[in-house]
Amino acid sequence: MNSDSSPVLPLELEREIFEGAAICCPETIPSLLLVSHRVYEWIEKIKYRTVTPMGKHSTCSYETLMRVIQSDSKSPHVHHLYIWPYGGTDVVQEILHVCTGIQSLALIRSNISAFLLPTLATLRPRRLWGYFGSLLDKKDFGQSMFTFVTHLALWEIAGEPDRDIPVWLSFLAMFPSLTHLMISSFKTTLVPHILASSKMLEVLVKDSSLSGEELDNVDDRYVTIELRSIVEQWVMGARGGNNFWARAEAFIAKKRCREIQPGSSLLS
Incomplete structure (x- = not known):
């Protein structure tokens, strides 16, 4: 073997190393x-994968994404998009129109404009976060978008009146693939109705940070957790890490194995 020769890795392993570095350390x-040219081709697709309003959590900034979109040079591969606060409805519509491969979408704002519907x-996202209360009267809203959603996080106004429970249950029935649901700022009285009506859930x-109410519920699918960021x-x-849904799954598994008291629902 030539002493001047450098070790050569298989391309598959080399690609895995570079892509792993880009995903774990977007900076x-x-x-x-x-x-190199080949590394550029691998990483360029990851560059636009996760876009958030906070730079340290993004693989690229909103400004970079918009420059690519407006240049018409390529369709960026955006998988995870977090929009808050909006940069204007026109900007949001332009992003959503081009980024059709979004797998997880967060629309964290109190109102979603009907202009965007x-x-x-x-x-066709798999994970969806947002405020949807203002759209409940639009019966045809989002039915196609909801088809493949498995993880839904609802961020609503505190103190939703009990008379709205049937409306919310009808809304949740529009998610045929739903397996995971997070609700924040709702009255606790809504929870038993969801558990009773969601056979596939x-x-x-439930976020406990905004309410001191406790629910005496033995349904092992139910977890109360305090959310921070x-x-x-x-x-x-989005990165497949140990977020509140993953922690809730582990908590529920321990309850079912009797490692945790079956009636317990509070995850610290």
Whole structure:
């Protein structure tokens, strides 16, 4: 063997190393893009994978994403998009119109403009976060977009009146693939109705940080948890990390194995 020869890794392993570095440490992406032509082709697709309003959680900024979209040079591969606060409805519509491969979408704002509904209807996310109370009267809203959603997080106004329970149950019935549900700021009285009516639901998480109410419920699908950083939890889930849904699954598994008292629902 020539002593001057450098070790050569199989391309599959080399690609896995570079892509893993880009996913785990997005801040290294600009440098990784300069390594070689083949590494550029691998990493360029990851560059636009996760977009959030906070730079440290993004693989690229909103500004970078918009420059690519407006240049018409390519369709960026955006898998995880967190929009808050909006940069204007026109900007959001432009992003959603181009980024059709979104797998997880967060629309964290108190109102979703009806102007966005036709564009939203073209998406097929698996994970969806947002405020939807203002859209409950729009019966045809999002039915196609909801088809493949497995993980839904609802961020609503505290103190939803009991008379709205049938409306919310009808809304949740529009999610045929739903397995995980997180509700924040709802009255606790809504929870038993969801558990009773959601036969396919595997995990129901309720945010306890905004309410001191306790629910005496033995249904092992129910977990109460205190949430802190919404963006960090969302990004952690997008990367397959140990976010509140993963922690709730582990908590429920321990209850079913009797490692935790069956009637317990509070996850610290």
